[in-house]
Amino acid sequence: MSYDVSKTRALFKQAKQFIPNGVNSNFRYWGDDHTLVVAKGEGPYIWDIDGNRYIDYRLGFGPIILGHGYGPVVERVAEAISNGTVFAWTTPLEIQVAERFCRMTGMDKVRLANSGTEATMHALRIARAYTGRERFIKFEGQYHGMHDYVLFSTAGTPASLLGSRRNPISVQSSSGIPEGIRRYVINLPFNDLERLEETVAARWHELAAIMVEPMLGNAGCIMPRPGYLERIRELCDQYNIVLIFDEVKTGFRIATGGAQEHFGIRADLATFAKAMGNGFPIAAIGGTQSVMGMIEDGGVSHGGTYTGNAVGVAAADATLEILETQPIIESINQRGRELMDGIGEILTAADIPHYVTGLPPMFSLLLGVAEEPLDVRAYGAGDEALYERIAMALIERGVMPENDSREPWFLCYRHDERVVADTLTAFEDAVNDAKH
Ligand code: PMP
Numbered sequence: 001m002s003y004d005v006s007k008t009r010a011l012f013k014q015a016k017q018f019i020p021n022g023v024n025s026n027f028r029y030w031g032d033d034h035t036l037v038v039a040k041g042e043g044p045y046i047w048d049i050d051g052n053r054y055i056d057y058r059l060g061f062g063p064i065i066l067g068h069g070y071g072p073v074v075e076r077v078a079e080a081i082s083n084g085t086v087f088a089w090t091t092p093l094e095i096q097v098a099e100r101f102c103r104m105t106g107m108d109k110v111r112l113a114n115s116g117t118e119a120t121m122h123a124l125r126i127a128r129a130y131t132g133r134e135r136f137i138k139f140e141g142q143y144h145g146m147h148d149y150v151l152f153s154t155a156g157t158p159a160s161l162l163g164s165r166r167n168p169i170s171v172q173s174s175s176g177i178p179e180g181i182r183r184y185v186i187n188l189p190f191n192d193l194e195r196l197e198e199t200v201a202a203r204w205h206e207l208a209a210i211m212v213e214p215m216l217g218n219a220g221c222i223m224p225r226p227g228y229l230e231r232i233r234e235l236c237d238q239y240n241i242v243l244i245f246d247e248v249k250t251g252f253r254i255a256t257g258g259a260q261e262h263f264g265i266r267a268d269l270a271t272f273a274k275a276m277g278n279g280f281p282i283a284a285i286g287g288t289q290s291v292m293g294m295i296e297d298g299g300v301s302h303g304g305t306y307t308g309n310a311v312g313v314a315a316a317d318a319t320l321e322i323l324e325t326q327p328i329i330e331s332i333n334q335r336g337r338e339l340m341d342g343i344g345e346i347l348t349a350a351d352i353p354h355y356v357t358g359l360p361p362m363f364s365l366l367l368g369v370a371e372e373p374l375d376v377r378a379y380g381a382g383d384e385a386l387y388e389r390i391a392m393a394l395i396e397r398g399v400m401p402e403n404d405s406r407e408p409w410f411l412c413y414r415h416d417e418r419v420v421a422d423t424l425t426a427f428e429d430a431v432n433d434a435k436h
Pocket of ligand 1: 115117
């Protein structure tokens with residue numbers, strides 16, 4: 001098999017000369033021998049600069065819900081930006097997007113932002129203002145963006161550093177975070193109701209928020225146990241804590257109304273980004289009238305030169321309209337189900353113990369373990385080396401998952417029946433390759 005990435009390797013050397021590690025986000029660095037330089041994307045495919053084509057399941061870490069370069073979205077953006085992009089005034093398109101957003105998510109009010117990081121940062125501030133409390137609970141393995149408050153005990157933290165389940169340690173995921181910030185965050189193992197109830201009962205008077213990814217989109221798509229999210233909702237009601245759903249990955253992906261619709265639970269605040277704009281930079285903080293009211297008369301600052309800019313807003317206008325009016329998510333669910341089932345059958349036939357976690361629009365594979373993982377600590381028991389060998393064998397065959405099994409396989413509308421069938425053929429070969 002000839003898989004040539006010589007041009008990519010040469011250009012990547014140049015990238016490293018001017019960009020730290022040659023990438024504009026740490027997560028994109030796979031080492032000097034494996035980091036790609038990509039020329040273009042179309043539908044379900046991307047091409048590197050050597051001309052190799054890949055069926056893309058990373059989808060830019062999730063925003064591509066319709067397909068790369070999806071015509072109706074690109075056209076709406078092009079049309080909007082020819083009339084200018086930022087005015088420091090409200091535009092009719094912002095109002096239209098806000099109205100549709102509220103209808104689709106069931107939230108009363110929304111403020112726009114440009115990235116998931118901005119959205120979770122603002123959501124925390126609003127929750128603190130609303131409750132007059134400063135600390136918050138998040139769960140081990142969750143990622144809520146790059147700001148200091150949330151960059152603790154993410155999926156990459158070795159389980160050995162997380163401490164005991166009874167007394168978990170919040171581990172900084174970066175140098176450069178002031179030591180004092182740690183006191184504001186409490187990290188708990190996901191799906192452990194006893195630990196959560198104990199912590200909330202003891203510390204509710206300090207707790208502004210419980211911030212939860214309703215399924216662990218950054219840690220192997222681990223699902224909540226039945227009743228777990230419902231109990232979080234009850235605890236928040238009981239102790240007047242703001243429930244924040246971080247829907248940056250699940251929003252407009254696992255259902256048109258996101259995780260709130262899928263799990264049938266209403267959050268007080270919810271953060272969105274990614275699928276909201278099919279790859280254009282747009283994010284949102286949605287919430288109930290009473291909590292979002294903190295911006296109206298509660299003295300909470302939210303802003304930004306580019307919030308509500310025409311590029312992201314036009315993209316959201318087109319993307320949300322398509323998602324609301326066409327059976328896109330149904331189709332993605334069907335294709336994703338075929339892929340999950342097919343992958344499971346191939347792994348069973350190859351005698352590889354496995355668990356396929358998550359939902360058809362975003363799922364993960366845990367190899368070497370046949371039981372459902374319930375938290376990120378359990379995830380560490382998987383055979384990561386085998387997963388990586390399969391991922392690399394797939395890439396050589398033109399199928400591109402993330403090489404880290406904690407990151408989901410994402411599907412988009414343009415992953416059609418044929419693309420899924422091609423993927424399964426490559427997967428079977430890759431598994432045979434990786435086993436030997
Ligand atoms: N929250 C979640 C759940 C995410 O998955 C991410 C990004 N992967 C973020 C927040 C941060 O979003 P962004 O990269 O747009 O800042």
